[in-house]
Amino acid sequence: MLKVLQNLLDLQSVDTRLHIVRARLAALPKKTAEVDGRVAAAKAELDKSKAAQLATVKDRKKYELDVEQWKDRVRKYKDQTSQVKTNEAYKALQHEVQNAEDEIAKAEDRLLEQMVAGEEYDRRIKAAEKSLKEVEEIARGERAEIEKEKAAAEKELAEGNTERARATAEIPEDMMDHYDRIMKKHDNVALAEVRDEKCSACGMRIRPHVFQEMRRSTSHEMFHCETCTRILYYLEPAASAAAAGPVGDPSGSTPSHSEN
Numbered sequence: 001m002l003k004v005l006q007n008l009l010d011l012q013s014v015d016t017r018l019h020i021v022r023a024r025l026a027a028l029p030k031k032t033a034e035v036d037g038r039v040a041a042a043k044a045e046l047d048k049s050k051a052a053q054l055a056t057v058k059d060r061k062k063y064e065l066d067v068e069q070w071k072d073r074v075r076k077y078k079d080q081t082s083q084v085k086t087n088e089a090y091k092a093l094q095h096e097v098q099n100a101e102d103e104i105a106k107a108e109d110r111l112l113e114q115m116v117a118g119e120e121y122d123r124r125i126k127a128a129e130k131s132l133k134e135v136e137e138i139a140r141g142e143r144a145e146i147e148k149e150k151a152a153a154e155k156e157l158a159e160g161n162t163e164r165a166r167a168t169a170e171i172p173e174d175m176m177d178h179y180d181r182i183m184k185k186h187d188n189v190a191l192a193e194v195r196d197e198k199c200s201a202c203g204m205r206i207r208p209h210v211f212q213e214m215r216r217s218t219s220h221e222m223f224h225c226e227t228c229t230r231i232l233y234y235l236e237p238a239a240s241a242a243a244a245g246p247v248g249d250p251s252g253s254t255p256s257h258s259e260n
């Protein structure tokens with residue numbers, strides 16, 4: 001294989017790794033946001049229960065006041081009863097007393113409802129506090145995990161960049177430009193292995209005379225896929241599995257065509 005082709009393959013290999021590491025790093029903010037989101041949701045649940053509890057306390061005070069006011073009225077009407085002169089006035093007062101007592105009963109019913117609701121909200125607040133604590137505990141672990149992942153990925157990124165600098169030093173500048181252009185155009189893969197006389201990236205058949213030339217050990221030409229323009233390389237089947245590394249088919253399947 002051409003020296004420059006081997007260098008490009010090494011570069012492709014490190015670039016593939018860099019690509020994966022960058023994707024891992026890029027995914028971390030979303031992971032952090034998800035963790036934050038779970039904590040925020042648990043807090044919101046607690047706040048909701050607390051707000052509901054506060055509303056019941058307010059309502060309870062209002063109904064308590066209602067009960068007191070209606071009781072005052074009952075006392076007042078009963079005081080007046082002893083002073084009325086006519087049967088009609090007496091009946092009217094009795095009616096007022098009855099009405100006030102009905103209102104007291106209603107307010108007391110509502111008060112009871114609010115007390116029951118208050119107990120329910122107490123339970124919900126306790127449950128939400130417990131849940132928040134658990135969610136925060138898990139979030140702490142997850143954040144630590146994310147930090148660890150970030151540190152590891154940044155280390156790999158730095159190492160990859162060093163390796164890349166080493167690999168690119170061996171490659172002529174115009175070849176680098178060419179490589180970068182194809183990389184950008186083709187989803188970070190600039191080289192394609194020829195397998196079964198086809199470009200393994202796009203499946204385009206390689207012309208027989210090109211394939212013959214590629215297989216010649218003394219060949220000094222570089223070939224491109226006519227369709228996807230990727231730089232082509234060919235590894236004899238015996239060398240293919242060992243030398244291809246992470247470039248090419250990640251399943252590591254060996255070419256199915258036989259020699260001769």
Ligand SMILES: [Zn+2]
Pocket residue numbers: 192199200201202203204225226227228229230
């Ligand atoms: Zn192609």
